[in-house]
Amino acid sequence: MEGGDDDHHEVALQNLYRKFITGCHILHYHGVLDAYGHLSVRHPFDQHMFIMSKYIAPGTISSPDDLIIYYVDNAEPLDPSSTKGYSERHIHSEVYKRHRNVQAVIHSHAESVIPYTISGVPLRPCYHMAGFLGLGSKGCP
Numbered sequence: 001m002e003g004g005d006d007d008h009h010e011v012a013l014q015n016l017y018r019k020f021i022t023g024c025h026i027l028h029y030h031g032v033l034d035a036y037g038h039l040s041v042r043h044p045f046d047q048h049m050f051i052m053s054k055y056i057a058p059g060t061i062s063s064p065d066d067l068i069i070y071y072v073d074n075a076e077p078l079d080p081s082s083t084k085g086y087s088e089r090h091i092h093s094e095v096y097k098r099h100r101n102v103q104a105v106i107h108s109h110a111e112s113v114i115p116y117t118i119s120g121v122p123l124r125p126c127y128h129m130a131g132f133l134g135l136g137s138k139g140c141p
Contacts, residue, residue: 009045016044017064020051027106028059035059037108040070040092048072050096050105055084072096 020041027033035057043049049069053061061067068085069078075093077085092105116123124130 012044014064016041016051017067020067021061021063024053024058024061027108028057032108032110033058033106034109037106038086038088039104039106040089040096041104042072042096042102043069047100049078050092052085052089052092054082055086 020039024033024039027037027039033039038053038058040050040052043051049071051067051069053066054068056066068082070076070085070089070093071078072093075090086107088107091107095102095105113123115121
């Protein structure tokens, strides 16, 4: 069946775009992302690319036209004529470069986390859902 894989990939990519847009709206609605935070996802068919919105607030993303595909290697857009994107895309590309198993990245300005970035106080796991902090953590006092 000629073109079958291309058709399947296009449908899957359109579904991913819809989920991405919905995810941005949910994260914005719940205050995880402010107007300057953003989500990216690794491209489902090419691990050397990722998808991120152009330079607009996550709550205003409304169509695939608001999304840009970037190369993981250098954070440059696949389409050089793409509109302006976030400069923080370089953070996203570095995460994807170093952690091939990571499929999504969020850059957030979460008010509950920001104090830990300037206080010298480490994040420590204090309940069962904090395993992502790793084995090097000291645990609860």
